[in-house]
Amino acid sequence: MIQARLRKHFPPSAESAAFTLDVDLGTSAGVTVLFGPSGSGKTLTLDCIAGFVRPDQGRILIDDALLFDAATGVHLPPQSRNCGYVFQNYALFPHMSLRENLAFASERLARLERHRRVSEMLERFRLSEVAGRRPNELSGGQKQRGSIARALLAAPKLILLDEPARGLDARLRAELYAVLRQVRAEFSTPILLVTHDLEECFELAEWMVVLHEGKLEQAGPPAKILEHPESVEVARMLGLYNLLAAEVRALDPSNNSSKLRVGDHDLTGPYLPGRLLGDRVTLYVRPEQLTAVPRDGKIGANQVPVSLDRVADLPQSVRLEFTGGITVTMTKAEFDRGRHHRDWVVEFPRDAIRVL
Amino acid sequence: MEIDWFPLWLSLRVAVLSTLMAVACGMALAYVLANGRFRGREALDAALTLPLVLPPTVLGYYLLVVLGRESALGRLYESIFGGPLVFSWQAAVVAAFLHSAPLLIKYIRAALESVDHSYERAARTLGAGEWRLFWRVTMPLAQRSILAATALAFARSLGDFGVTIMVAGNIPGRTQTIAVAIYDAVEAGNGALARLLVIIISAIALTILWLANRYGPRQTPA
Numbered sequence: 001m002i003q004a005r006l007r008k009h010f011p012p013s014a015e016s017a018a019f020t021l022d023v024d025l026g027t028s029a030g031v032t033v034l035f036g037p038s039g040s041g042k043t044l045t046l047d048c049i050a051g052f053v054r055p056d057q058g059r060i061l062i063d064d065a066l067l068f069d070a071a072t073g074v075h076l077p078p079q080s081r082n083c084g085y086v087f088q089n090y091a092l093f094p095h096m097s098l099r100e101n102l103a104f105a106s107e108r109l110a111r112l113e114r115h116r117r118v119s120e121m122l123e124r125f126r127l128s129e130v131a132g133r134r135p136n137e138l139s140g141g142q143k144q145r146g147s148i149a150r151a152l153l154a155a156p157k158l159i160l161l162d163e164p165a166r167g168l169d170a171r172l173r174a175e176l177y178a179v180l181r182q183v184r185a186e187f188s189t190p191i192l193l194v195t196h197d198l199e200e201c202f203e204l205a206e207w208m209v210v211l212h213e214g215k216l217e218q219a220g221p222p223a224k225i226l227e228h229p230e231s232v233e234v235a236r237m238l239g240l241y242n243l244l245a246a247e248v249r250a251l252d253p254s255n256n257s258s259k260l261r262v263g264d265h266d267l268t269g270p271y272l273p274g275r276l277l278g279d280r281v282t283l284y285v286r287p288e289q290l291t292a293v294p295r296d297g298k299i300g301a302n303q304v305p306v307s308l309d310r311v312a313d314l315p316q317s318v319r320l321e322f323t324g325g326i327t328v329t330m331t332k333a334e335f336d337r338g339r340h341h342r343d344w345v346v347e348f349p350r351d352a353i354r355v356l
Numbered sequence: 357m358e359i360d361w362f363p364l365w366l367s368l369r370v371a372v373l374s375t376l377m378a379v380a381c382g383m384a385l386a387y388v389l390a391n392g393r394f395r396g397r398e399a400l401d402a403a404l405t406l407p408l409v410l411p412p413t414v415l416g417y418y419l420l421v422v423l424g425r426e427s428a429l430g431r432l433y434e435s436i437f438g439g440p441l442v443f444s445w446q447a448a449v450v451a452a453f454l455h456s457a458p459l460l461i462k463y464i465r466a467a468l469e470s471v472d473h474s475y476e477r478a479a480r481t482l483g484a485g486e487w488r489l490f491w492r493v494t495m496p497l498a499q500r501s502i503l504a505a506t507a508l509a510f511a512r513s514l515g516d517f518g519v520t521i522m523v524a525g526n527i528p529g530r531t532q533t534i535a536v537a538i539y540d541a542v543e544a545g546n547g548a549l550a551r552l553l554v555i556i557i558s559a560i561a562l563t564i565l566w567l568a569n570r571y572g573p574r575q576t577p578a
Contacts, residue, residue, distance in 0.1 A: 052477055078480035091478035095496045104492065105482040154482045 001028040002158060002192065006048050007057040021045065021055075021214040029207035030184050031191045033200070033222075036211035037237065042194040045211070046160050049192070050085050051078035062157050084151030084159040084189070088166055090143045092135040098122070098146050099131040105153040117153060124186070125149045125179070140168065141175050148179060152187060159183070161193040165200055177203050198239060202226075210234050232282045232356050241327035242290070246283040246355070248275050260353070263324055265304045269353035282356045287329040289352035292320060294341035303345045311335075322346065359549065362529055363537035364556065366445060370533060371513045374452035378460045378509050383502075386464035387490065401465075408458045412518020415454060419523045423450070443525045448533055451519035456509040463505030467498040467573075504572025511564040514557065 005024045012018040021041040025034075034042045047053040049060055051067065054075055060068040062083070067076050092101050102121060106114040122128045125145040135143055144164070151159055164180075165173050177200075180191065195201065201208050202222050210217040210225065217237075218230045229235040235243055249266065250259035256271045260283060267283075275281065292306075299305055306322035318335045320328045326346055338344070389401055407415055423430050425440050433441045441447050471494050479489045495502075517535040524531040526540060534553055541550040 050477075050481060078477070079483050079485060081481075082483075083481055085478065085481040087474045087478060089472075089474055091472075091474040093475055093478075093493060093497075104479070104484070107488075108483045150482070156481075 001061075001063055002026065002032070002049070002190070003059070003061040004045070004049055005058040006045060006055045006060070008044070008048065008053065008055045019214055021048075023209075023211065023214070023216040025209050025216060025219065027190075027192075027207045027209070027219075029190070029205075031180070031193065031204050032207045032209060033205035034192065034194045034209050034211060035196070035198070035201050035205075035237070037196055039213075040211040041214040042196075042211055043162055046085075046162055046192065046194050049081075049158075050083050050160055051076060051081045065157070082155075082157045084154060084156035086147050086151050086159065086161040086164060088162050088164070090135070090147035092138075092143060092147055092150070094135050097132050097134055098127060098138065098142075101135070101146065102131075102150050102153055105150045108154060121149045121153050140172050144172070144176055145179055148183065152183070152189065156189060159189050159191045161191065163194055163196070165195065165197060173200075180204060198237075210237060212237065228354075229284070229356065235282075235284055235356060240284065241287045242283075242285045242325070243356075244283045244285075244325060246281050248272065248277055248279040248281060251275065251277060257350070260355075262304070267302050267304075267348050267353065268350050269348075269355070270351060272355050275355070284354045284356055285348060285352050287319065287327045289349060290326070290328045290346055291349075292322070292328040292330065292338075292344045292346045294338040295343040295345045299345055300347070302350065303347045305343065305345050307342050308344060320344075359552070360528070360537075363532050363534040363553070366448070366532065367514055367534040370445065370448045370452050371510055373449045374456060374513045375506060375510045377449070377453050378457040378513070379506055382457055382460040382464050382509075386461050386468055389461070389465045390468040404461055405458055407454050412455075412516075413522060416451070416519045416522020419447075419450065419454070419519065423447070423523065442523055443527065443531060445524065445531050448516075448520050448524040448531055451523050452513035452516045454519055455516035456513040459512060460505055460509040463508070464498075464502055467501035467505065468494060470501070471497045500571070500573045504568040507564050507568040507572075511561045514560065 003026045006021055008021045010016070010019045019041070021044050023041070023045060034045060036042050044053060048055050049067070055068065055070065057070045058068070059066070059070065065082075066074055067081050068074060092098070093104065096104065099118060099122065102118045103114065106118050109117055119128070122131050125148070127142060127146055127149065130138060130142055135146070138146065165176055168176065183189070183191065193204065205222045207219065208222040208225055209219045212233045217234045218225055225234065226238060229238060229240065232243060244262050246260040246262045248258060249261050251271060252258065253271050258269050258272050258275075260267045260269050260281070262283060269283075295305055304324070304326070306324055306326055308320060308322055310321040312319040312321070314329070317329050317331050320330070320335070322328070322344065328346060385404060389397060420442060421427065423433070423441050425431070425434065425442065430441055441450070475493055475497065476489060479493045484492065515535055516533075517539065520533055521536055524533075526532055526536050532540065534557055538550050538553045538557075541553065
């Protein structure tokens, strides 16, 4: 279990604008992913937990160990925090062989244990054959596994990974995910990973924390965040389609309905608790929940006339991009029926409409 | 021509001793400057650089004041070793030390700071204390630069003239180093001896520089 309440302020400097990190995260998941664009404070959060950076305020707990507490002045050095850290460049010591690198990490273990634990770890991560090599003689995948094995040898309470897949090709990425799943299966050490890659979140995360400009925007299981993004920022970061500016025109709680004006069209949606008439909101509908048909005459309720801008072929389906920023996905067979039409109508099912 | 080799041997002995002292002090001070987080760090750096820019006579004058027979340090030295420090060959060691140490501190600081921080951070997360981190990670990664800097410091301490003549004087057979001997030979009109000594010291300096470049880091730290 990790509990970190962190606040750190950086005044503006010649190179950068002012930045404030202000997050409160708690997780007991096996793999937690900090997700956000660059400059959102992900790595800073990791560095605060590892003890490289001292927050101005807050408190960091791993299980029942207090690592940092601004109120009582507790600030353990990285050496005493028991947090393994896997660096983006792996940081295997270049002047030591892989075995020596692991031995360096084993020096906290009992003297008689060390050799056995190092060999066992090399074995587990399929590195025994290259144990005598220096890091510059290892392949990318070997360095990756070596650096994870080294971090695990010190028997940490938590493993921190900083953008481990950045700059890796697809094959190495898949290898990394496999290794991390192996770590999950064979060790009980929880993992906290930083990434700006959405695919990685869904590949690995049991719990996802979305950061934006130093603030925690949303936290939860990835599928749930995708289903219910809580803010426009989160939806944008998730790369979601159909984020449409709208105005609340009518609210009717007794019929559980509302009227929303999008462009020149009125749509009926579910009742919006907590909203007022005239509120400007962002409407969100998932592309697969919309239906589009070629236009033939009149436009029905909850339908919007649009013209087709672009068609993108997906492995299983097609994605149609219409004017007004509306995107619809449908099967190839469905699309083939209307393939030659420019003008379409898109229907917004009442219950698919969400407001952020 | 009867050649007196004493100045050469004295200079080499002085250079070895002063370089050893400079490396020991230099490592400690450079470590403090590179890693310390305290007020006045840059002021300390400036103070340590001062000997590089002061005229040697000024430096020599300071040393005479601080180490002279009337000073506390001078009396302390005399009571321990039974003879005055000034105008002895040991004073030439101090002079050579002051000549080379500031540069060495700058080079070692640059070498320590040029080690990629992720290695040091990694060592810390693996539980290494600062001592083990320094000797097992930082030092081995910086050692080529440090060795090159030490070679340069050695070459430099061979050649001090101004401070040496102020605090150690020019006593043939006792405190006359090679740089002073060359000056003496030119003054006395002994051109042959001056030429020979100049060639020897140039050859030694050139060899050291060549070795430092060859076995040192690819890029010399600025």
